[in-house]
Amino acid sequence: MTVDATAGDATAGDAVGKDAVLCRGLTKSYSTPSGSVPALRGVDLDVRAREILFLVGPSGCGKTTLISLIAGVLRRDSGQCLIFGTDLDTLVPREATSFRRDNIGFVFQSYNLIPSLSVQDNVMIPLLLKNVPQPEAAKEAAKALDAVGLGVHRDKMPSQLSGGQQQRVAVARAIVHAPRLMVCDEPTSALDHTTGKDVMKLLRSLARDRGTTLIVVTHDQRIFDFADRIAQMDDGRIIGVGTASAAQGLDA
Amino acid sequence: MLTIAWKMLAGDRAKYFAIILSLCFTTLLITQQGATLVAIFRSTTIFVDQINGIDMWVTDPKSEYVDDIKAMDDIVVARVRSVPGVSWAVPLYKGSIRARLPDGRAESVQLIGLDDSTLIGAPGTITAGSLPDLLVADSVFVDADSAHGRLAYPDGSGGRRDLRVGDTLELNDHHAVVMGLFRGEKTFASTPVLYTTYDRAKAFVPSERKLLSYVLVKLKPDADIAEVKSVISQNLRLLARTKTEFSAESLRWYIVNTSVILNMGLSAVLAFAIGGGIAGMTFYNFMLDNQRHFAVLRAMGASPGLLVRMVMLQGLGVTLIGYGLGIGGVAAFTLLNTSSDITLRLTYPLVGAVAAIIVLVGTTAGSLGLRQVLRLDPGVVFK
Numbered sequence: 224m225t226v227d228a229t230a231g232d233a234t235a236g237d238a239v240g241k242d243a244v245l246c247r248g249l250t251k252s253y254s255t256p257s258g259s260v261p262a263l264r265g266v267d268l269d270v271r272a273r274e275i276l277f278l279v280g281p282s283g284c285g286k287t288t289l290i291s292l293i294a295g296v297l298r299r300d301s302g303q304c305l306i307f308g309t310d311l312d313t314l315v316p317r318e319a320t321s322f323r324r325d326n327i328g329f330v331f332q333s334y335n336l337i338p339s340l341s342v343q344d345n346v347m348i349p350l351l352l353k354n355v356p357q358p359e360a361a362k363e364a365a366k367a368l369d370a371v372g373l374g375v376h377r378d379k380m381p382s383q384l385s386g387g388q389q390q391r392v393a394v395a396r397a398i399v400h401a402p403r404l405m406v407c408d409e410p411t412s413a414l415d416h417t418t419g420k421d422v423m424k425l426l427r428s429l430a431r432d433r434g435t436t437l438i439v440v441t442h443d444q445r446i447f448d449f450a451d452r453i454a455q456m457d458d459g460r461i462i463g464v465g466t467a468s469a470a471q472g473l474d475a
Numbered sequence: 476m477l478t479i480a481w482k483m484l485a486g487d488r489a490k491y492f493a494i495i496l497s498l499c500f501t502t503l504l505i506t507q508q509g510a511t512l513v514a515i516f517r518s519t520t521i522f523v524d525q526i527n528g529i530d531m532w533v534t535d536p537k538s539e540y541v542d543d544i545k546a547m548d549d550i551v552v553a554r555v556r557s558v559p560g561v562s563w564a565v566p567l568y569k570g571s572i573r574a575r576l577p578d579g580r581a582e583s584v585q586l587i588g589l590d591d592s593t594l595i596g597a598p599g600t601i602t603a604g605s606l607p608d609l610l611v612a613d614s615v616f617v618d619a620d621s622a623h624g625r626l627a628y629p630d631g632s633g634g635r636r637d638l639r640v641g642d643t644l645e646l647n648d649h650h651a652v653v654m655g656l657f658r659g660e661k662t663f664a665s666t667p668v669l670y671t672t673y674d675r676a677k678a679f680v681p682s683e684r685k686l687l688s689y690v691l692v693k694l695k696p697d698a699d700i701a702e703v704k705s706v707i708s709q710n711l712r713l714l715a716r717t718k719t720e721f722s723a724e725s726l727r728w729y730i731v732n733t734s735v736i737l738n739m740g741l742s743a744v745l746a747f748a749i750g751g752g753i754a755g756m757t758f759y760n761f762m763l764d765n766q767r768h769f770a771v772l773r774a775m776g777a778s779p780g781l782l783v784r785m786v787m788l789q790g791l792g793v794t795l796i797g798y799g800l801g802i803g804g805v806a807a808f809t810l811l812n813t814s815s816d817i818t819l820r821l822t823y824p825l826v827g828a829v830a831a832i833i834v835l836v837g838t839t840a841g842s843l844g845l846r847q848v849l850r851l852d853p854g855v856v857f858k
């Protein structure tokens with residue numbers, strides 16, 4: 224397996240087909256008072272640049288753990304994991320932090336917007352973290368909010384919006400700094416079916432437009448057809464990767 | 476991002492106000508208690524501190540503190556004058572006497588008799604009359620607070636008015652005329668204070684053989700203080716103390732022998748512990764409530780250093796606002812306060828000490844909260 228560390232640049236999107244994420248033999252266990260709980264037992268996974276990969280599987284099979292490792296918010300026990308050719312675990316913490324800041328966008332099941340900040344301030348955060356000047360960050364945030372159809376709500380507080388709108392704000396926050404990779408953990412499961420589909424549609428079109436690689440953890444079979452490929456997990460392992468139609472038959 | 480940090484805090488209205496208010500009240504409480512304590516401290520030694528231009532106080536050797544008056548014979552003044560190193564020495568009388576107003580009301584007052592020829596020890600701020608009037612026959616000067624309060628004068632129609640120049644009092648059946656008023660600081664005993672001359676004081680006071688309370692001494696520039704003290708002690712069997720020593724010993728006596736100061740000190744400490752605890756906990760809780768948001772920021776690529784700066788800004792911001800409001804409140808109160816029964820002394824060291832305490836509370840709570848935030852596994856963001 225060859226690794227291309229110079230796989231395109233963020234603004235233009237990464238070259239199709241190159242590896243965005245490459246995992247080999249990833250393991251991770253959590254230590255708990257009652258002993259060590261294995262969450263990943265040797266995960267092999269390739270995610271191609273610009274593809275939309277769904278990660279599905281029963282509850283507790285390790286999906287969240289896997290994307291936490293990929294996004295660099297958790298450290299693996301063993302194995303290898305390259306993100307655009309970079310192994311985050313070998314970087315010093317400061318470099319890993321700025322790698323995350325520059326290359327990864329996050330969408331969470333529970334939105335994780337900061338409730339005491341306006342919608343626009345929330346969306347500006349990834350840019351401010353990159354030291355983009357305030358006025359420019361505000362302009363970019365407004366653009367991102369327009370892209371998710373919430374331009375008119377930019378001065379509201381998150382609590383004044385519906386769940387679907389809040390998740391769209393979170394999507395705007397995830398794309399505002401043009402990351403090369405977006406990781407989404409159950410982005411639709413707190414939403415009703417139609418709203419969930421709208422959010423997914425939005426995510427897909429934004430990812431396509433910007434050439435962003437998208438990893439989506441989900442239980443939600445009804446959105447499976449948004450995926451390019453679906454990776455099936457069970458008990459800490461990837462048990463199969465296939466196309467959306469193939470996965471429809473599987474129990475998620 | 477620091478703007479964001481501030482908005483994060485201020486956007487959470489309820490908690491923001493709770494933190495600011497508790498810091499403000501803590502400041503108020505500590506400052507009020509501290510200022511009262513300072514006022515009491517000062518009141519114990521004010522009589523010594525306010526007489527300037529002298530170097531030493533000579534008293535009976537058994538006199539422990541300023542109000543522990545063991546009268547000496549008048550001849551002592553002359554003997555002190557003859558001690559080598561003494562430039563000059565004057566007598567000072569201090570004692571209690573009953574003052575009777577024309578309507579028959581009697582008040583116990585403090586009578587101070589100043590050396591007739593120099594008037595050394597006279598009050599600083601004369602508000603009516605002028606100091607030389609003290610030499611007029613039967614003249615006394617009265618403190619303005621008492622003139623307004625305890626010694627208010629019958630107005631002839633059943634009411635009372637402020638005592639003023641020209642009014643008469645009876646001091647132990649002796650006729651006395653008010654020739655002036657002065658503004659003095661409250662003494663610990665807080666009775667009305669009357670000034671007169673030393674010789675007249677002797678006339679007012681029931682005939683006792685000895686009446687001299689203190690001898691005030693000015694030293695020659697080249698005098699050896701220790702030498703003068705030892706001569707006064709060896710040859711005259713009297714106790715000579717520098718002004719600072721006398722002041723400090725008086726304060727110590729009050730601290731050791733009265734419970735007031737101890738109790739005040741204790742409640743100041745309690746005010747700090749309780750107020751500071753509540754303020755600190757409110758801020759700490761804010762930090763805990765925001766832990767998840769800080770974790771999200773970390774996941775999105777905020778460095779620990781940035782988080783530290785954000786929390787520091789939040790902590791310092793609320794601390795300064797709360798402190799400013801609190802100290803401003805006390806200052807406004809002190810300025811507007813005309814009642815002499817509430818004594819607060821807002822000194823700069825006190826203002827500084829309270830600032831230090833409040834910042835300590837803020838930074839302690841901030842860094843405890845910060846520790847939680849930095850320890851937090853960013854992995855929790857997906858939970």
Ligand SMILES: Nc1ncnc2c1ncn2[C@@H]1O[C@H](COP(=O)(O)OP(=O)(O)OP(=O)(O)O)[C@@H](O)[C@H]1O
Nearest residue numbers: 253255260261262281282283284285286287288289
């Ligand atoms: N912080 C933790 N401490 C201890 N055990 C954990 C922790 N996080 C996850 N686990 C355990 O690790 C395993 C994998 O958890 P993970 O959250 O990755 O599963 P998941 O596939 O995301 O599940 P779900 O679909 O319910 O979100 C589970 O058995 C879980 O109990």
Ligand SMILES: [Mg+2]
Nearest residue numbers: 286287288408
């Ligand atoms: Mg999960």
